[in-house]
Amino acid sequence: MRRSQFYIPTRREVAAQDSINAYLLTKAGYISQIAAGAYALLPLAVRSLHKIEQIIREEMDAIGGSEVVFTALQPQETWEKSGRWDDPNFRQIVYRDEEAGMTFGATHEEPMAIIVKEKVQSYRELPVILYQFQTKFRKELRAKSGLLRGREFRMKDLYSFHATEKEHQAFYEKCAAAYGRVFTRLGLNAYRVKASGGVFSTEFSDEFQVPCPTGEDEVWLDHTEMTGFNTEVEESMTNEQKKSHERVRSVEVGNIFHLGTKYPDAFDFKYLDADGARKSIYMGSYGIGITRLLGVLAELNNDEHGLRLPAVIAPFQCVVIDLTGEGVTGQKLYAELTAAGIETLYDDRDEPAGSKFADADLVGFPVRLVYSQKTAQEGKVELKIRGAAAVDDVELIPVEEVADRISKILATP
Ligand code: ATP
Numbered sequence: 001m002r003r004s005q006f007y008i009p010t011r012r013e014v015a016a017q018d019s020i021n022a023y024l025l026t027k028a029g030y031i032s033q034i035a036a037g038a039y040a041l042l043p044l045a046v047r048s049l050h051k052i053e054q055i056i057r058e059e060m061d062a063i064g065g066s067e068v069v070f071t072a073l074q075p076q077e078t079w080e081k082s083g084r085w086d087d088p089n090f091r092q093i094v095y096r097d098e099e100a101g102m103t104f105g106a107t108h109e110e111p112m113a114i115i116v117k118e119k120v121q122s123y124r125e126l127p128v129i130l131y132q133f134q135t136k137f138r139k140e141l142r143a144k145s146g147l148l149r150g151r152e153f154r155m156k157d158l159y160s161f162h163a164t165e166k167e168h169q170a171f172y173e174k175c176a177a178a179y180g181r182v183f184t185r186l187g188l189n190a191y192r193v194k195a196s197g198g199v200f201s202t203e204f205s206d207e208f209q210v211p212c213p214t215g216e217d218e219v220w221l222d223h224t225e226m227t228g229f230n231t232e233v234e235e236s237m238t239n240e241q242k243k244s245h246e247r248v249r250s251v252e253v254g255n256i257f258h259l260g261t262k263y264p265d266a267f268d269f270k271y272l273d274a275d276g277a278r279k280s281i282y283m284g285s286y287g288i289g290i291t292r293l294l295g296v297l298a299e300l301n302n303d304e305h306g307l308r309l310p311a312v313i314a315p316f317q318c319v320v321i322d323l324t325g326e327g328v329t330g331q332k333l334y335a336e337l338t339a340a341g342i343e344t345l346y347d348d349r350d351e352p353a354g355s356k357f358a359d360a361d362l363v364g365f366p367v368r369l370v371y372s373q374k375t376a377q378e379g380k381v382e383l384k385i386r387g388a389a390a391v392d393d394v395e396l397i398p399v400e401e402v403a404d405r406i407s408k409i410l411a412t413p
Pocket residue numbers: 107138140147148149150151152153154155198252253254255287288289290291292
């Protein structure tokens with residue numbers, strides 16, 4: 001991609017923001033606020049979010065999920081059937097249009113149960129595991145902290161339908177393990193934390209919490225087991241457990257629930273067992289906050305110059321800056337790296353070197369290449385790895401070795 005053709009509205013000045021992630025992502029041109037809790041996702045954010053989604057997609061497919069895209073719109077009568085239309089807990093958070101008799105996708109248990117019911121009748125057709133990436137709407141009373149708590153946000157939500165509670169339990173554990181892999185791949189330390197079932201379930205649920213000093217949740221963590229308890233259920237902890245756990249602030253990046261047979265039962269969605277008996281279906285729901293993940297990754301990975309997102313989700317892997325004024329080598333490097341599968345942005349703007357460097361640090365390209373009169377004399381390029389301890393920690397590499405060197409850097413987590 002050429003910088004002159006790719007929309008990156010970096011800003012020199014940004015009005016005060018409610019969080020580090022909102023400040024940096026706005027300044028670096030990833031997002032722009034439309035209203036409290038509603039952000040436009042600009043090209044850099046879209047690239048990063050696609051990468052986050054792809055990692056999740058791979059892990060959800062690996063546990064047997066099939067991807068779908070449901071509508072955000074859901075008819076009132078389906079929420080009446082499940083008892084949620086008039087439930088004060090949901091009334092409070094759900095956008096609805098009384099005139100049209102519609103609610104706007106805060107969560108998707110109802111349509112999932114209804115659609116799966118259309119086909120599934122026998123035990124042979126279970127389990128069914130569907131997931132989607134979707135925009136969700138919630139009337140958050142306290143929309144805040146940039147992408148961490150929006151009124152409109154992206155979520156991966158998965159729903160599973162099983163013949164027995166035991167089968168559901170087995171899948172629940174499989175999904176928890178897949179969540180662990182997702183967060184590790186994203187470079188996050190996520191803990192599996194016991195929490196209340198919230199508005200979804202009377203049982204416990206499991207949250208995936210990432211320690212973060214600016215996080216809104218408080219959790220007790222066991223650093224050896226990578227497990228813990230949300231303070232909302234701390235009365236279920238023993239004194240021993242309190243001693244071996246550390247209390248820290250954190251961000252919930254995922255949440256998984258046992259829903260029992262409530263939603264399938266509400267729609268009279270049952271299955272015929274091998275012995276011909278009509279039985280209830282066990283359902284679970286499993287969420288991951290996609291935009292919240294970008295928010296927490298920005299919150300945790302930055303310095304005074306800008307973002308330092310991990311290379312796996314940074315919008316580009318490398319930026320090429322050619323200061324010679326001719327641009328021949330810059331073009332050539334850009335073409336070569338692109339051919340080698342390295343996602344490269346060629347900064348072809350007619351801008352002073354200083355502002356190109358500042359932009360490169362702000363956006364957070366994992367690798368920055370600079371070709372100048374000085375490096376040209378030796379037939380070399382200056383390579384800087386963003387995130388290296390010292391800002392001037394750079395090396396000079398022969399032009400023909402650059403692609404190999406970057407591929408090696410990117411292959412090392
Ligand atoms: P929270 O406890 O943070 O309010 P929740 O328990 O209501 O979230 P779920 O319904 O379980 O959230 O949604 C699944 C995931 O979606 C959450 O784990 C979180 O990562 C993300 N999420 C939930 N609400 C928001 C929001 N308002 N903005 C951004 N992400 C959110």
